[in-house]
Amino acid sequence: MPETSFAKSQLKALVERIERLEEEKKALADDIKEVFGEAKANGFDVKVLRAVIGWRKQDPETRKEFDAMFDLYADALGMT
Amino acid sequence: MPETSFAKSQLKALVERIERLEEEKKALADDIKEVFGEAKANGFDVKVLRAVIGWRKQDPETRKEFDAMFDLYADALGMT
Amino acid sequence: MPETSFAKSQLKALVERIERLEEEKKALADDIKEVFGEAKANGFDVKVLRAVIGWRKQDPETRKEFDAMFDLYADALGMT
Amino acid sequence: MPETSFAKSQLKALVERIERLEEEKKALADDIKEVFGEAKANGFDVKVLRAVIGWRKQDPETRKEFDAMFDLYADALGMT
DNA sequence: GCTACGGCAGTGGCAC
DNA sequence: GTGCCACTGCCGTAGC
Numbered sequence: 001m002p003e004t005s006f007a008k009s010q011l012k013a014l015v016e017r018i019e020r021l022e023e024e025k026k027a028l029a030d031d032i033k034e035v036f037g038e039a040k041a042n043g044f045d046v047k048v049l050r051a052v053i054g055w056r057k058q059d060p061e062t063r064k065e066f067d068a069m070f071d072l073y074a075d076a077l078g079m080t
Numbered sequence: 081m082p083e084t085s086f087a088k089s090q091l092k093a094l095v096e097r098i099e100r101l102e103e104e105k106k107a108l109a110d111d112i113k114e115v116f117g118e119a120k121a122n123g124f125d126v127k128v129l130r131a132v133i134g135w136r137k138q139d140p141e142t143r144k145e146f147d148a149m150f151d152l153y154a155d156a157l158g159m160t
Numbered sequence: 161m162p163e164t165s166f167a168k169s170q171l172k173a174l175v176e177r178i179e180r181l182e183e184e185k186k187a188l189a190d191d192i193k194e195v196f197g198e199a200k201a202n203g204f205d206v207k208v209l210r211a212v213i214g215w216r217k218q219d220p221e222t223r224k225e226f227d228a229m230f231d232l233y234a235d236a237l238g239m240t
Numbered sequence: 241m242p243e244t245s246f247a248k249s250q251l252k253a254l255v256e257r258i259e260r261l262e263e264e265k266k267a268l269a270d271d272i273k274e275v276f277g278e279a280k281a282n283g284f285d286v287k288v289l290r291a292v293i294g295w296r297k298q299d300p301e302t303r304k305e306f307d308a309m310f311d312l313y314a315d316a317l318g319m320t
Numbered sequence: 321g322c323t324a325c326g327g328c329a330g331t332g333g334c335a336c
Numbered sequence: 337g338t339g340c341c342a343c344t345g346c347c348g349t350a351g352c
């Protein structure tokens with residue numbers, strides 16, 4: 001069970017640190033959104049863009065294996 | 081502004097209907113999870129399975145367009 | 161490693177079972193959405209409604225403990 | 241329809257900007273997780289902590305209204 | 321203006 | 337017990 005008698009100051013410090021970090025995180029999230037908006041304005045398809053970026057995060061080996069198995073299943077299901 | 085004087089019975093009825101439906105929804109979610117578990121036990125890759133199922137939800141035309149653009153972007157980024 | 165030689169028919173059967181279940185699940189999700197819409201139309205605050213329903217899922221003991229600790233923290237942070 | 245003939249360099253630039261920002265965002269997310277871990281190690285209840293921090297984001301007026309309506313509904317449902 | 325969809329964050333369950 | 341992954345609910349955005 002979490003303690004019930006605790007230092008206020010400690011709690012405050014923790015909360016403030018978290019709030020500060022979340023603020024910064026939000027700022028970055030906004031920046032990212034902005035860049036996607038810019039991309040869209042330039043005619044790029046945002047959905048595809050996201051997919052490509054996600055794909056780049058995977059190492060090539062993983063991507064290869066995934067693709068292979070995907071095709072295998074898709075084929076078995078008659079998704080030509 | 082939402083009303084503040086309202087019929088208790090109406091509120092109760094609504095809440096109960098929602099809870100009942102959510103219960104049923106949860107049961108189905110459990111069933112689905114179970115089938116995936118079965119698939120896994122039979123050697124299927126669940127992650128790929130999910131992807132394929134998701135893919136099947138898209139109409140062929142959309143899939144085709146998405147793929148084409150994906151390849152286009154991937155190529156432009158040198159993801160061979 | 162997941163098997164690479166597998167029964168097409170087995171895969172198909174699994175996928176179809178999942179798709180069927182997901183369909184039913186979606187139907188229920190739609191029903192739920194509809195009830196919330198009805199609630200809204202009757203002047204209820206949907207956000208609050210969701211919170212109350214969520215709250216009802218917790219057992220009374222848990223709720224009590226949570227509330228107590230919440231107040232404790234809030235107090236320590238000067239959120240009167 | 242999104243353009244199909246586009247500048248590779250532009251795409252690359254956009255993707256790299258996004259990836260850079262996401263990296264920074266992830267670093268902050270990790271930092272936050274770390275602080276919560278620290279809080280937990282000091283006996284704080286993380287779930288409650290999150291709730292309190294979320295609550296602080298709402299302006300007092302909103303909080304007040306929400307609470308009032310919550311109690312109203314809860315009462316109507318016999319959740320004493 | 322509201323309704324519907326998609327993405328994001330938080331929670332819980334599973335695996336190591 | 338910890339870390340990872342998927343599911344769910346919430347929120348903000350886009351379309352009717």
